[in-house]
Amino acid sequence: MEAIQVNGRTINAYLAVPERGSGPGVLVLHAWWGLTDVFKQVCDRLAREGFVALAPDLYHGKTTTSIEEAEQLVSAMVESETDQDVSASIDYLIKQSGRPGRALGVIGFSLGGNVALGLRDQMGAIVTFYGTTSPEEVRSEGNIQGHFAEIDDFEPTEQVREFEEALRSAGKQITFFTYPGTHHWFCEENRPEYNAEAARLAWERTTEFLHQRLD
Numbered sequence: 001m002e003a004i005q006v007n008g009r010t011i012n013a014y015l016a017v018p019e020r021g022s023g024p025g026v027l028v029l030h031a032w033w034g035l036t037d038v039f040k041q042v043c044d045r046l047a048r049e050g051f052v053a054l055a056p057d058l059y060h061g062k063t064t065t066s067i068e069e070a071e072q073l074v075s076a077m078v079e080s081e082t083d084q085d086v087s088a089s090i091d092y093l094i095k096q097s098g099r100p101g102r103a104l105g106v107i108g109f110s111l112g113g114n115v116a117l118g119l120r121d122q123m124g125a126i127v128t129f130y131g132t133t134s135p136e137e138v139r140s141e142g143n144i145q146g147h148f149a150e151i152d153d154f155e156p157t158e159q160v161r162e163f164e165e166a167l168r169s170a171g172k173q174i175t176f177f178t179y180p181g182t183h184h185w186f187c188e189e190n191r192p193e194y195n196a197e198a199a200r201l202a203w204e205r206t207t208e209f210l211h212q213r214l215d
Contacts, residue, residue: 001013001014001015001057002014002015002054002092004056004085004088004089004092005088006081006084006085006088007084007088009081011056011057011058011060011085011088011089012035012056012057012060012061013054013055013056013057013089013092014028014035014039014040014043014054014055014057015043015052015053015054015096016040016043016044016046016047016052016053016054017047017052017096018047018048018049018050018051018052020050021098022052022097022098022099023050023051023052023097023098023099024050024051024052024097024099024102024103024104024105024210024214024215025051025052025053025054025093025094025096025097025099025102025104025105026046026051026052026053026054026093026104026105026106026107026210026214027053027054027055027056027086027089027090027093027104027105027106027107027116028042028043028046028053028054028055028106028107028108028112029055029056029058029086029106029107029108029109029111029112029113029115029116030055030057030058030109030111030112031109031110031111031112031185031188032070032071032073032074032110032111033063033064033065033070034057034058034059034062034063034064034070034073035055035056035057035058035059035063036063036190037190038188038189038190039055039109040055042055042107043055045203046107046207046210049207049210049211050211050215051105051210051214052093052096052097052098054089054092054093054096056085056086056088056089058077058082058085058086058112058115059073059077065190074111082115086115086119090104090119090121090122094122102214103122103123103124103125103142103213103214104122104123104124104125104214105123105124105125105126105127105210105213105214106119106123106125106126106127107127107128107129107206108126108127108128108129108131109129109130109131109187109188110129110130110131110154110184110185111131112129112131113128113129113130113131113132113146114128114131114132114133116128116131117131117132117133117137117138117140117144118133118137118138118139119139119140120139120140120141123140123142124142124143124213124214125142125143125145125209125210125213125214126140126142126143126144126145127144127145127146127147127206127209127210128144128145128146128147129146129147129187129202130147130148130149130152130154130155130184130185130186131155132146132155132159132160132163135163135166135167135170138167138170138172142173142213143173143174143175143209143213144167144172144173144174144175145174145175145176145177145205145206145209146160146164146174146175146176146177147176147177147179147187147202147205147206148160148176148177148178148179149178149179149182149183149184149186149193150178150179150180150181150182151181151182151183152183152184153184154184155184157178160176160178164176175209177202177205179195179198179201179202181195181198182195182198183195186198186199187199187202187203
């Protein structure tokens, strides 16, 4: 784990670097479970694709598998501190990537997708997995790719469609995919909602998108 200094505080982040030692930077923002092995493995997979991947721990060491506990962890987040943590992680990632001045990518899962969509600086590619936000919060001029479940109480299909239409009307460059028969968290292997085929296809689309936008 990497230690990142943030306004007199220290946060930890998981860093994965490709064999060649440098590459396009991709920030990975975890779901409301915290920085579990699932999201560390996302970084490892990105490194095998040639990306430098960094996943900051937005819960400062806390993780859970319980929806009730996850709700409590989310409610305890301080928005200003989270913004600072993400900003410091972006600065750290830029230095690790060996590509100063080049665009970064970000992948966010659920809660992390909400945060990812609100990022602006240096973001050339934003990928959200089953996460939306208020359309007016999407400030990036980078391309956006979204992966959504067909059956989702957290992000209902109609709500996702309205979000997509609002972004298109605002001139955003977006591509959204909906995966039939899937539920929220369908890409997380430790969840009962995991769908291997949908997760495989979503990963292929994600890495292709990142290569197109960042290489």
